[in-house]
Amino acid sequence: MTEPLAERKMQFMYALRSKGVTDKAVLTAMEKIDRGLFVKGLFADRAYEDTPLPIACGQTISQPSVVGLMTQALNVNPRDKVLEVGTGSGYQAAILSQLARRVYTVERHRRLMTEAQQIFQELDLANVTALAADGSFGLPEQAPFDRIIVTAAAEDAPGPLLAQLKVGGIMVLPVGQSDAVQSMIKVVRTDDGYDYQEIRPVRFVPLVEGMARDN
Ligand code: SAH
Numbered sequence: 001m002t003e004p005l006a007e008r009k010m011q012f013m014y015a016l017r018s019k020g021v022t023d024k025a026v027l028t029a030m031e032k033i034d035r036g037l038f039v040k041g042l043f044a045d046r047a048y049e050d051t052p053l054p055i056a057c058g059q060t061i062s063q064p065s066v067v068g069l070m071t072q073a074l075n076v077n078p079r080d081k082v083l084e085v086g087t088g089s090g091y092q093a094a095i096l097s098q099l100a101r102r103v104y105t106v107e108r109h110r111r112l113m114t115e116a117q118q119i120f121q122e123l124d125l126a127n128v129t130a131l132a133a134d135g136s137f138g139l140p141e142q143a144p145f146d147r148i149i150v151t152a153a154a155e156d157a158p159g160p161l162l163a164q165l166k167v168g169g170i171m172v173l174p175v176g177q178s179d180a181v182q183s184m185i186k187v188v189r190t191d192d193g194y195d196y197q198e199i200r201p202v203r204f205v206p207l208v209e210g211m212a213r214d215n
Contacts, residue, residue: 015050021068029098087136087149090116106135133205152207
């Protein structure tokens with residue numbers, strides 16, 4: 001038998017803390033934004049487990065503790081304009097909406113983008129804009145950004161994204177040569193270049209160039 005919802009939500013928050021999500025603002029945002037709204041169908045009753053789950057278009061909603069750790073590493077300030085590449089379910093963008101002034105999120109599957117947009121409307125998250133686009137080129141019309149988060153893995157940090165980061169800005173993304181070996185890295189743009197820091201091993205779906213063909 002499954003535990004009552006309140007119990008599952010408590011375990012959800014406990015899992016975040018025990019995996020190293022300690023930032024108060026991040027925890028508050030993750031307590032407020034109900035992951036249950038972003039997981040549909042077969043896996044809906046597993047929404048409060050600390051595990052990635054399948055969503056439409058063969059993609060995944062990230063593991064909650066990874067969302068928490070990435071968001072924490074991004075160190076978002078209330079005045080920030082943030083770009084997310086890889087809207088997926090919209091969960092990560094909704095968390096960011098609680099921390100930033102403005103969030104742009106781009107997704108190559110139009111269907112995922114539209115479904116996420118509906119949830120943003122239902123939740124009245126007026127500071128999130130979802131767009132159907134190939135995010136490997138960033139979002140030049142809104143650049144530069146204070147923060148950029150990529151939730152799909154490329155071999156390296158894509159050049160256009162590095163270029164669209166403000167000086168002093170932070171980008172967090174998974175990088176790796178294969179599906180099996182990836183690490184989450186944090187890139188800080190300095191006056192004369194970029195500082196790279198490895199955070200932890202992760203596993204994400206790949207960053208794919210071009211719009212999806214099911215659009
Ligand atoms: N942040 C999401 C996780 C989504 S998984 C969430 O909270 O649910 C990664 C997503 O990145 C997938 O939906 C995939 O379609 C998308 N993606 C992959 N390559 C992309 C690209 N070049 N541009 C935009 N989105 C991309």
